[in-house]
Amino acid sequence: MSDIRGALQRVSRHNLFWPALALVLLVVANVIYRPGFVKIEMLQGHLYGSLVDILRQSAPLIIIALGMTLVIATGGIDLSVGSVVAIGGAVAVSYVSGLDDQNSVGGVLVACLLAAAVGAAFGLWNGILVAGIGIAPIIATLILMVAGRGIAQLITEGQIITINSAPYKLLGAGFWLTLPFALFIAAALILLTALLTRRTALGMFVESVGGNAEASRLAGIRSRRFILLVYVFSGFCAGTAGLLATSDVSAADGNQAGLYWELDAILAVVIGGTSLAGGRFSLGGTVLGAIFIKTLTTTVYSMGINPQQALLFKALVVILVCLIQSPQFRETVAGSWRRRRRRPEPPAAPAEHPKVEVPA
Amino acid sequence: MADAILTMSGISKAFPGVIALQDVNFRLFPGEVHALMGENGAGKSTLIKVLTGVYPIDEGDIVLDGRPVRFASPLQAQQGGVSTVYQEVNLCPNLSVAENVFIGREPRLFGRIQWGAMRRRSRELLAQLDLDIDVSQLLGSYSLAIQQMVAIARAIDISAKVLILDEPTSSLDVNEVARLFEVVRQLKQQGLAIIFVTHFLDQVYEISDRITVLRNGRLVGEYATRDLPQIDLVSAMIGKALDVLERLEEQPKRSLSALEASEPVLAATELGRKGSIEPFQLAIHKGEVVGLAGLLGSGRTELARLLFGADRPDHGSVTVDGQPTAIRTPRAAMAHDIAFCSENRRTEGLVEDLTVRENIILALQAVRGWTKPIPRKRQEELVDKYIKALQIRPDNPELPVRNLSGGNQQKVMLARWLITEPRLLILDEPTRGIDVGAKAEIQRLVVELSDGGMAVLFISAELEEVLRLSHKVAVLRDRRLVDELANDDSLDADRVMQTIASGARA
Numbered sequence A: 001m002s003d004i005r006g007a008l009q010r011v012s013r014h015n016l017f018w019p020a021l022a023l024v025l026l027v028v029a030n031v032i033y034r035p036g037f038v039k040i041e042m043l044q045g046h047l048y049g050s051l052v053d054i055l056r057q058s059a060p061l062i063i064i065a066l067g068m069t070l071v072i073a074t075g076g077i078d079l080s081v082g083s084v085v086a087i088g089g090a091v092a093v094s095y096v097s098g099l100d101d102q103n104s105v106g107g108v109l110v111a112c113l114l115a116a117a118v119g120a121a122f123g124l125w126n127g128i129l130v131a132g133i134g135i136a137p138i139i140a141t142l143i144l145m146v147a148g149r150g151i152a153q154l155i156t157e158g159q160i161i162t163i164n165s166a167p168y169k170l171l172g173a174g175f176w177l178t179l180p181f182a183l184f185i186a187a188a189l190i191l192l193t194a195l196l197t198r199r200t201a202l203g204m205f206v207e208s209v210g211g212n213a214e215a216s217r218l219a220g221i222r223s224r225r226f227i228l229l230v231y232v233f234s235g236f237c238a239g240t241a242g243l244l245a246t247s248d249v250s251a252a253d254g255n256q257a258g259l260y261w262e263l264d265a266i267l268a269v270v271i272g273g274t275s276l277a278g279g280r281f282s283l284g285g286t287v288l289g290a291i292f293i294k295t296l297t298t299t300v301y302s303m304g305i306n307p308q309q310a311l312l313f314k315a316l317v318v319i320l321v322c323l324i325q326s327p328q329f330r331e332t333v334a335g336s337w338r339r340r341r342r343r344p345e346p347p348a349a350p351a352e353h354p355k356v357e358v359p360a
Numbered sequence B: 001m002a003d004a005i006l007t008m009s010g011i012s013k014a015f016p017g018v019i020a021l022q023d024v025n026f027r028l029f030p031g032e033v034h035a036l037m038g039e040n041g042a043g044k045s046t047l048i049k050v051l052t053g054v055y056p057i058d059e060g061d062i063v064l065d066g067r068p069v070r071f072a073s074p075l076q077a078q079q080g081g082v083s084t085v086y087q088e089v090n091l092c093p094n095l096s097v098a099e100n101v102f103i104g105r106e107p108r109l110f111g112r113i114q115w116g117a118m119r120r121r122s123r124e125l126l127a128q129l130d131l132d133i134d135v136s137q138l139l140g141s142y143s144l145a146i147q148q149m150v151a152i153a154r155a156i157d158i159s160a161k162v163l164i165l166d167e168p169t170s171s172l173d174v175n176e177v178a179r180l181f182e183v184v185r186q187l188k189q190q191g192l193a194i195i196f197v198t199h200f201l202d203q204v205y206e207i208s209d210r211i212t213v214l215r216n217g218r219l220v221g222e223y224a225t226r227d228l229p230q231i232d233l234v235s236a237m238i239g240k241a242l243d244v245l246e247r248l249e250e251q252p253k254r255s256l257s258a259l260e261a262s263e264p265v266l267a268a269t270e271l272g273r274k275g276s277i278e279p280f281q282l283a284i285h286k287g288e289v290v291g292l293a294g295l296l297g298s299g300r301t302e303l304a305r306l307l308f309g310a311d312r313p314d315h316g317s318v319t320v321d322g323q324p325t326a327i328r329t330p331r332a333a334m335a336h337d338i339a340f341c342s343e344n345r346r347t348e349g350l351v352e353d354l355t356v357r358e359n360i361i362l363a364l365q366a367v368r369g370w371t372k373p374i375p376r377k378r379q380e381e382l383v384d385k386y387i388k389a390l391q392i393r394p395d396n397p398e399l400p401v402r403n404l405s406g407g408n409q410q411k412v413m414l415a416r417w418l419i420t421e422p423r424l425l426i427l428d429e430p431t432r433g434i435d436v437g438a439k440a441e442i443q444r445l446v447v448e449l450s451d452g453g454m455a456v457l458f459i460s461a462e463l464e465e466v467l468r469l470s471h472k473v474a475v476l477r478d479r480r481l482v483d484e485l486a487n488d489d490s491l492d493a494d495r496v497m498q499t500i501a502s503g504a505r506a
Helices: A002-013 A017-033 A050-073 A081-097 A105-133 A137-155 A166-173 A181-198 A202-211 A213-218 A223-249 A261-271 A283-302 A307-325 A327-342 B044-051 B074-080 B097-102 B115-128 B144-158 B174-189 B201-207 B230-238 B244-250 B300-308 B330-335 B345-349 B356-368 B376-389 B406-418 B436-451 B463-469 B493-502
Strands: A041-043 A046-048 B006-015 B018-028 B033-037 B059-064 B067-069 B082-085 B162-166 B193-197 B210-215 B218-224 B266-273 B277-284 B289-293 B315-320 B323-325 B338-341 B424-428 B455-459 B472-477 B480-486
Touching: A002 A017, A017 A283, A017 A307, A046 A050, A050 A081, A050 A181, A050 A202, A050 A223, A050 A261, A050 A283, A081 A105, A081 A137, A081 A166, A081 A223, A081 A261, A105 A137, A105 A166, A105 A223, A166 A181, A166 A223, A181 A202, A181 A223, A181 A283, A202 A213, A202 A223, A202 B356, A213 A223, A213 B345, A261 A283, A261 A307, A283 A307, A307 A327, B006 B044, B018 B044, B033 B044, B033 B201, B033 B230, B044 B162, B044 B193, B074 B082, B074 B144, B082 B144, B097 B115, B097 B144, B115 B144, B144 B162, B144 B174, B174 B193, B174 B201, B201 B230, B210 B230, B218 B230, B230 B436, B266 B300, B277 B300, B277 B455, B277 B480, B289 B300, B289 B436, B289 B463, B300 B330, B300 B338, B300 B424, B300 B455, B330 B338, B330 B356, B338 B406, B345 B406, B356 B376, B356 B406, B376 B406, B406 B424, B406 B436, B436 B455, B436 B463, B455 B463, B463 B493, B472 B493, B480 B493
Parallel strands: B018 B218, B033 B193, B033 B210, B082 B162, B162 B193, B289 B455, B289 B472, B338 B424, B424 B455
Antiparallel strands: A041 A046, B006 B018, B006 B059, B059 B067, B210 B218, B266 B277, B266 B315, B315 B323, B472 B480
């Protein structure tokens, strides 16, 4: 018995426990509401089902949330990712639309590189504002969040550009080896980020700068360089996500592409257990957080809640998940529950000051 | 003797991997100053934190004023009559003194804060402590000593049963300590029970009535101060007779002239920075320990920061091994094998989120750059070596560094710099706020390192320590280096103090 309890305690202390539990509960709730939720079918060599669909839709969010994780770990924030998604998508789509052969694989590859590079360039702009000039991250990235929509409109000349390109369509909506192709892109970027941060000293430096900037400087870490780097990376991720966002609909819409995605990305990071104050980050948590957010969105729609009220419902669930992750909140709730069960019992403290008893 | 106001019995508390307290008893009587003593990691802080509700208790009972209590938070503890003033003042420097005294319990009339009443009552409170300052000024504009008094004024105004002073004197100079003690005596007269945690033995004997000693989370004993000779107190704390310090004294010092014959590792000429330290000359040679003596605020830390490039000098020049160079950033200093342990472990030293291992390798990794990570195996070898050599406890390199006690955190800082194999090690107050045993270990380490050829700049508020270790002592006063004294037989604490006092060459 005690072995099982010990194992349970170890599992519950793992940093992925709460995001994973939240996701599992959400899936269970869906299954109860709609038993077909977990059903996965093979159709024409592709896997189909709600779960596969959710994963496919999660891919762009996972990608921008990866960049966001590193930015938040340095104690910053990147509000511009949604706009950079629109810019990246606009650049790629307008490039493809100008091709003689829109189905040329080489042309689409160039479009992909362009989107990623343009994203990184805008990330560099953010990085210079934050690390170079010293503007507070929330303000610095707010600039591009607002201006970026205009830039995307400039690129598409105020129109919604549509294309008809099979290779481009594959990126966000196609299948490869029975799975949505977008999942491979997301997986590759997860792997890249993990290698970049955990196989080099980058992750430790990012956590160190976010945890204590002055101590890091005195230990000889060039904080500015790493802060610049994470914004560039975040821009790169957002530009890449722009490909998926536009490929899905084969169109670049400067107004709607990636709208409010920065908020979902920040939520994914927070649900994944990375503190907004900076310091320790968890890429695995972020991925789970992103999938959770998309599952939640799908759940809300499939339950027939209308889109305006859906946002409110989503907000409530997110608040709940964030609260449950807080050890203090759990202890307070568990403590008051335990106290209620133990009654009647003489008060443990002087009567004039009611005490909240903390579980030992 | 009257009844105890506070009785803690059978207190136990465990953290993952560490038993912090085991079956500890503690009694406190009204009108006494009770010193809580023990080495780092002995459980002093934990005992105070379980008393004030920072941590829950695993086992044991607390009886306050005849009633069983168990506080769930420091706020509840305050309301119940137990207030704490911490080593690092935990008030808000960006608010006014009056706001700090009344923060969270402002006098109100129909929901509106009564600023006038607040200021008046703050003045009255501070006047009780013989402190006459402008309470509408920002707290941060006053010295640490005054901030400490404000914290005490706030604490005694909230609750008048038990006052805990956790290392209140470690940032104060001699006069400020004397002033604080006057206040403490006055409060004692009024019947307040005071728990006093400190590492300064002299202060314990000056102010306390009784002493409780903890060691490794267990109670060693409770003594009347006048019945416990200092030497017995020290052996009670460390559990063995301590003769390391005496042996250090007996070691013959290498002669200064022999040390200074070679090219200095680092020489500063007219180096200075406006508003922080006036231009000074200082040369540090291979194998030499240079002590910096001076009162708090005399410019000791500022001088060290210039040498390390933590602040940019705006005057003068530096040579390393005789070659002129510019040290404008910590990285530039590190490129010349200079290391700097800051006096502020928490704000300028450790990254509390990271583990012991990560904190130790941080500087070495920073020198190598992010693309060349130190292989994990090599990291573990290095870290294990220094955990053993410096006896860092607990010896688990994967614990977050914030779980370690102050002395052990200091050793982690030292380890961080020692693995970079510096040629000049700058130690700013390395023994502040740590216990006798760890202090002796660090002093011994300084002697060993300098014997091995390392140059050391040693800063300490304790003159005896500076005199014990240094080959020469640079004396600072009012942000000016006033004299450099060779530490020969003729030099003693009195002469250094005279130099500090007169500000002239002796």
